[in-house]
Amino acid sequence: MYTLLVVDDEKWVRQGLSLTIDWMAEGIELIGEAEDGEEALHRIQMDSPDIIITDIKMPRMDGLELIEALRNQQKKAHVIIISGYNDFHYAQKALKYGAYDYVLKPIEETALLEVVRRCVGDLEQENKRHLHLKEMSGRIRESLPLARQHFLEMLLLGRTTDTIGDQEARWQTLNMALNPDCLTVLTVKIHHWGSRAECERDRSLIRFALGNIAEEISMNWGQAVACPLDNNADTELAVLFSHGISAYDKVSCINDAFSNGMIALVHAAKHYLGITISIGISNAGNMMKLAQCFEEALNACSFAFYDGFGKVYDSARLPIIENKLHAYNGPDGSWETRLNQAMRLGDNRAIHELAGQLIEHLQSAREQSSPLNVSRGLRVLLQSVVKKWEAAHPFMKAPGIDIFNETILNKDFTLAQLREELPVVLLQCACESRGTGNHKRIVELGMHYSHLHYMKGITMNDVAEHLCLNPSYFSKVFHEEVGETYSKYLIRLRMDKAKQLLKTSTLKVYEIAEKVGYTDFRHFSKTFKEIEGLTPGKYRDLGI
Incomplete structure (x- = not known):
């Protein structure tokens, strides 16, 4: 289709x-x-x-x-x-x-x-x-060395359907230079791409180069295999590391040294590639637990949202959050409604208060859930705010939204950066709303919505709810700006549409009544006669 x-x-x-x-x-x-x-x-x-x-x-x-x-x-x-x-x-x-x-x-x-x-x-x-x-x-992807990357990607994302025996056999066939019983997963998130990433091809090359550097640095402690992830929203690169030592005390020492040594990868990424990264490190596991280790590394790396970019975050040194990974989905929908209402009304004070309350809410959520889930939920909220704002300005170019996209949605940010930048872009949008005339803009949006939905039997309360406004306030603003009540405006709009259909179509009168939002044909005819002085049928016959 x-x-x-x-x-x-x-x-x-x-x-x-x-x-x-x-x-x-x-x-x-x-x-x-x-x-x-x-x-x-x-x-x-x-x-x-x-x-x-x-x-x-x-x-x-x-x-x-x-x-x-x-x-x-x-x-x-x-x-x-x-x-x-x-x-x-x-x-x-x-x-x-x-x-x-x-x-x-x-x-x-x-x-x-x-x-x-x-x-x-x-x-x-x-x-x-x-x-x-x-x-x-797909056939080409199965050739070496791409087959290794594909296999690892399926293991990390938990998408493989192979049995344990088949996975072990494939591990051996692909000649993986890692101990499958003692593996650590690193995730590398690129926050700032620098000046070299002009297109997706450039980004793929940067991921590949970063993987090579990670493998080379990891050789000081064991063996590593890099797996660039081109289509993952949470990370750009996964690295599997294996020291090959089975004694637990030696494993612990090497893991600590490895974790501390990964700061060298952060510096190398900045020096050689011009990019800013953060690294998350999982606890040790085996091949069967790679998906769990990958999730641990993602959650560890997400602490950069609170504590800053350009650092190494080791799961072993972070608060235990394993029981809270899926307990939080981000700020609830009321934030979206309140932010959009404050922006539409150009209420600077409300915007400052809401932005501050949102930041405090996110700060307190750190103790409740993984920062990865917090930041994911925040992204959903901010994207929804932008979509609603754009929908409310169908005939107006909004530079504030361009700034919002550029400084918030299209780049990574820490909570500290969000605290500074979010009120600025929200106030820019509010300024645009005031620039069109606050009350005038409310009436514009109400009329636009009415023209789109008059045939569905809408009421003033429906329009006010769409604009996130109190019905009494909307009624007052509309009457002041237009000089008539909203109900009279809506009736006039429907009657104008009815007259147009009576002149230009062969629809029956009761069909026209339905077309303009009346379910009761008699009520439509009565209202039409009160306004026009004659019935709809007589109006059509006279060809007025």
Whole structure:
């Protein structure tokens, strides 16, 4: 099943494309509509449709600009252009920009379906080629030395389905230079990538180089095998270390020396690669417990959130948290609501207080759970705050969110850094809210929400809840700014939509009532007559 987004500034065109064609029968799911390129780009970033049908000329961002933006962001989608005869040269230009094809207005269903079906066929061929390449890549991965890395990665992540006997045999076959009965896992987290990591390929090379340095330094105490992890959110590199000594007292001494010596890896990473790292070290275990050791090392390394980057954190020297690893999921949802409300209202005092309370909450959570779970939960909260803020500003570019992404979401931070930077970016967002006029912005957002949902029987309380505002406060602000109550505004909005449908559609009156949010047909007719002075049927007959 492929996904489709329809983009056109004319509602009747969007509805026509959405309702007149049985997209499901074509193996396509219609995931939404957009009025122009800017709204479409926002939807594309969230849903990544396979096919986009877009008009060539639209306000704010037209079809050509949309195609160019997709190309700049490296978004893969097949774009079908809708073009009038007068816009034919635009269509030719769109094909040069990378559009899949174009369909001339007025749109004929057969012509459009011909292009769409050809597009689906090409998508299927692309998917087959991608699957073939993926299978070939899998076979190559099984060759040495990549087979070692793949095997270790499965063990560390607990994803192997092999029996114990099969794992031991594979360990021997891959000629692992480690004692499988005495293993320690290191995780290395890169916090600051320096100036050399311009793309993901550069980062992969840095991980590989860092692994080589780790193996070389570890030779002073035993044997080590590095396993770069390109797609792990919590760490960039795992290192398996084995000293090969079985006597417990000697093991303890070597582990202490090894832990102290790993600070040399921190310095080497800074000196040779220009990166800042922290290291987590697990307790000793065997091959069967590698996933547990890996989790221990991740949790040890996560103490950098509280105690700072550029250090070595050894599980043996840290508080015992084994019973608390999954007891905490981060700040609850009330923080998100309160932060967004304070930002929307531009309440500097509330922002300072909430930011301070959040930091204290995170500080106290250190005694309750692993810092890894605390920082993961915090990330989820901050990402949700950003998404809600962006959703509340659909027609406004918000530099504050760019700063938020740059200084908070797109980089690692310690609790001390968060204490300094979080209030700053929250206040920037609040400043933007005030810059648009606080009360005026509230009314703008309320009207925008009403236009999107008037057909669902919404009430003032629904709008106030969406804006995280007290209903009485929203009612007061709306009346002051607009000069009428929200309920009268909503009725007027619904009646305007009803009149439009009475003029332009063949829908029955009771169907129109449902379309504009009335479940009771009689109540709709009565309200319509009170406002317009005649019934809906008479209004249609007179052609007013």
